[in-house]
């Protein structure tokens with residue numbers, strides 16, 4: 001791993017435009033469970049049922065009780081870990097332009113990154129299913145479920161459910177960022193959910209180097225990634241930043 005960490009630091013030092021694509025794996029060390037794999041949310045629930053827009057429309061109280069309330073409690077408590085902080089340090093050294101994240105937990109912004117594209121929306125806000133008025137999640141009273149807007153409509157997370165499209169501006173900006181970068185860090189994503197999994201492919205097609213950080217192999221590993229640093233995001237980012245500091 002030592003050689004690959006050094007390689008990543010050198011690649012970062014040489015890069016002009018770096019973009020990171022992140023997934024649930026980067027937030028595990030902050031206490032947020034992933035979706036797939038051991039301890040993942042989708043071991044307990046069927047995402048096509050509980051995280052599908054049709055279920056939310058048909059039975060919002062069920063989605064709130066089973067999924068949203070628990071996520072609110074977990075996300076409210078979570079703080080950035082060394083993985084998020086490492087990316088913030090890269091931005092501070094002008095070695096990271098943009099983060100495209102599939103996460104809805106807001107931890108990249110909390111760590112200090114300023115250009116974060118929330119590909120699957122955000123959990124920081126709820127919006128009314130009738131009038132679209134937005135409410136900050138941490139201020140929403142959930143003593144009654146589902147919580148309601150002042151107009152009487154039901155509130156839902158401002159996040160993307162299965163069966164919904166990616167917010168068009170997030171889609172447009174992500175494609176652009178992937179096209180323009182010359183190095184993409186792909187951290188903590190299983191890369192099985194589309195269209196997010198296409199982002200590294202777009203970057204690769206446009207000549208970028210792809211560096212994956214993940215304790216497991218993914219569908220990108222053999223086909224798209226230049227190399228995989230097998231490890232946890234927090235530890236790997238700490239070591240990359242430390243090596244980078246010796247070079248620049």
Ligand code: OAD
Pocket residue numbers: 022023024025026028029034035036037040047051102103120160161162187188189190191192193213214215216218231232233234
């Ligand atoms: P997944 O839960 O599918 O994958 C998490 C990834 O993190 C796996 O590849 C793990 O090997 C890796 N991992 C585990 N521990 C790690 C650590 N400490 N550091 C780094 N990586 C680690 O999460 P996503 O790929 O983000 O979408 O899932 C994509 C989408 O599927 C989510 O945004 C969500 C979900 O259904 C929607 O809900 C629309």
